[in-house]
Amino acid sequence: MTNLTLNVNGQNHQVSVNSPEMPLLWVLRDLIGLTGTKYGCGIEVCGACTVLVNGRPEKSCDINASSAVGKKITTIEGLSADRSHPAQKAWIANQVPQCGYCQSGMLMATAGALNAGRHGAAIASEIKNICVCGTYQRIKQAVAGL
Numbered sequence: 139m140t141n142l143t144l145n146v147n148g149q150n151h152q153v154s155v156n157s158p159e160m161p162l163l164w165v166l167r168d169l170i171g172l173t174g175t176k177y178g179c180g181i182e183v184c185g186a187c188t189v190l191v192n193g194r195p196e197k198s199c200d201i202n203a204s205s206a207v208g209k210k211i212t213t214i215e216g217l218s219a220d221r222s223h224p225a226q227k228a229w230i231a232n233q234v235p236q237c238g239y240c241q242s243g244m245l246m247a248t249a250g251a252l253n254a255g256r257h258g259a260a261i262a263s264e265i266k267n268i269c270v271c272g273t274y275q276r277i278k279q280a281v282a283g284l
């Protein structure tokens with residue numbers, strides 16, 4: 139076992155992992171209990187597992203837990219305390235989700251694009267996440283005002 143300290147949503151978490159190469163996604167969900175971040179493909183394609191690492195969107199299925207040590211990780215649970223992040227407000231106003239499975243990844247990708255200074259259509263063209271329910275039109279509407 140390897141002991142690691144990860145800073146997630148502003149709090150340090152001590153975790154023991156079987157391997158330092160354990161994906162960050164499994165650490166977040168199985169060891170820390172933050173299940174808002176979803177597993178979709180596991181091969182860096184769907185974006186359901188997107189979190190922010192030092193403010194940038196990253197696919198947590200493709201990050202080794204050990205490489206996240208010393209970085210600030212933000213999950214959907216830490217995006218805001220009260221759904222007041224601009225992306226969350228836009229999602230609610232536009233009633234974006236259907237089943238919801240992909241939506242935390244969509245929101246984190248949008249938050250990362252905002253952090254990078256993107257707005258409106260530039261956000262929509264940057265997000266490559268997959269939504270099996272096909273909420274792409276409503277996502278476009280939601281980000282249009284950001």
Ligand code: FES
Pocket residue numbers: 176177178179180181182183184185186187188197198199200
């Ligand atoms: S689960 Fe990570 S990109 Fe699909």
Ligand code: FES
Pocket residue numbers: 235236237238239240241268269270271272273
């Ligand atoms: S809302 Fe169902 S997969 Fe996107």
